[in-house]
Amino acid sequence: MxxxxxxxxxxxxxxxxxxxxxxxxxxxxxxxxxxxxxxxxxxxxxxxxxxxxxxxxxxxxxxxxxxxxxxxxxxxxxxxxxxxxxxxxxxxxxxxxxxxxxxxxxxxxxxxxxxxxxxxxGEMWSGAGNGAKDLVCVTLGTGVGGGVIANGNIIQGTNGAAGEIGHITVIPSGGAPCNCGKTGCLETVASATGIVRLAEEAVKNSSSSSKLGEQFRITAKDVFDAARDNDQLAQKVLNEVSFHLGLALANIGNTLNPDKIVLGGGVSKAGDILLDSVKENFEKFAFPAVRNSTEIDIATLGNxxxxxxxxxxxxxxxxx
Missing domain, CATH: 3.30.420.40 (ATPase, nucleotide binding domain)
Incomplete structure (x- = not known):
């Protein structure tokens, strides 16, 4: 074999x-x-x-x-x-x-x-998980997906729907509708689609000038690029995304205490500007013993x- x-x-x-x-x-x-x-x-x-x-x-x-x-x-x-x-x-x-x-x-x-x-x-076998037996992987793409590995095994749940991290409710009332039929899911604020929606709303409701207001069609990458250039509107969007993502990951960390939480998908390509901001929120909301033992990293295997x-x-x- x-x-x-x-x-x-x-x-x-x-x-x-x-x-x-x-x-x-x-x-x-x-x-x-x-x-x-x-x-x-x-x-x-x-x-x-x-x-x-x-x-x-x-x-x-x-x-x-x-x-x-x-x-x-x-x-x-x-x-x-x-x-x-x-x-x-x-x-x-x-x-x-x-x-x-x-x-x-x-x-x-x-x-x-x-x-x-x-x-x-995949990340556990030969990527950022690097052999970690307790691992949570969150893919931030068009939607938000999740995979939970405990003691080397995928957590399936009773009918295969465990790890639907994108559908944790982060905005309990008045949230945006999600494709799953609920409103206010993490996917509506932390996916590429959600980030664009937040940016478009911010541009519409703001009187101050921003690079994002000059774009014909805003992408998630535009938001991170503008935030790197200290564009205040883009930073405000980044802060909102990182707040919801960091809080959700802290709650997942408090439940599972994994070795690692790995962020993958297209949005994770933003790198440190997203990671640092998410970590800051994670540390604020994580139980002390979890904060000290769970690492957050960007996935290394890409596609x-x-x-x-x-x-x-x-x-x-x-x-x-």
Missing amino acids: ADKWIAGIDLGGTTTKIAFITNSGDIVHKWEIPTDNSNEGQNITSNIAKAIDEKLSQIGETKEKLMGIGMGAPGPVDYETGIILNVVNLGWKDNYPLKDSLEEATSLPAAVENDANCAAL DAGVLGAAWLIKNKLNQ
Whole structure:
């Protein structure tokens, strides 16, 4: 088994990332294909199987080279059965048997998990988690995802919905509506979309001049860049984001006392200006014993965290 590879899949709403990964966590080949969510998502797993076969024949290998396939998918997944419970943007009906469909299409043993959980496993295996057995990973992208690892295992919860950190309510009344149907979720203030919304509101309600007011379309990156240049309006937005994120992370820290909390996703690319501000709020709200033992770091694997975590899933399952 040692020289066999694992196929890791990170399934997204628009693209699907695929990688061949060694047993020790090195990526040998990686590429992506468009996600075809037409026709109730009927082509998704067959397209993945086809892409894997094509790549193997390109590099002169056979299916024998692969020991299994792991996948991270957006939405709550029942890990035991590999059924994805409900999916907003992939066309599948609720309770879709994703693991079975994947095994049938590829003729390989498969394991399926939520994509944010996979990113957490990836960081634990070969990223910022660096072997930490108690780890919380928060992905700040278009939305906010979370993965919680306790004693080396992903916390699933009773039906696979544990770790939905983006849906912790941070604004109990008068908060903005979230895609999940609630209002005032962390996702509405700490995702890229939420940061842009806060910035647009700040520009509209402010009489003072700001670089952000000159932008045709504000992005989250614009907000961080302007804050670095001491733009007061941008700093005000950054303070609001960091306050809510730092407070939520402190409450998670107080509940779980992890070795590390790792921030990933596109928004984490802001680096120290976000990290320092979040840490300051975390320290203000964390229980002293937690404050002194839990580190907050930026994820190191970027877009590779998902495929690596997906590969770890099946490696772990087959080695049990």
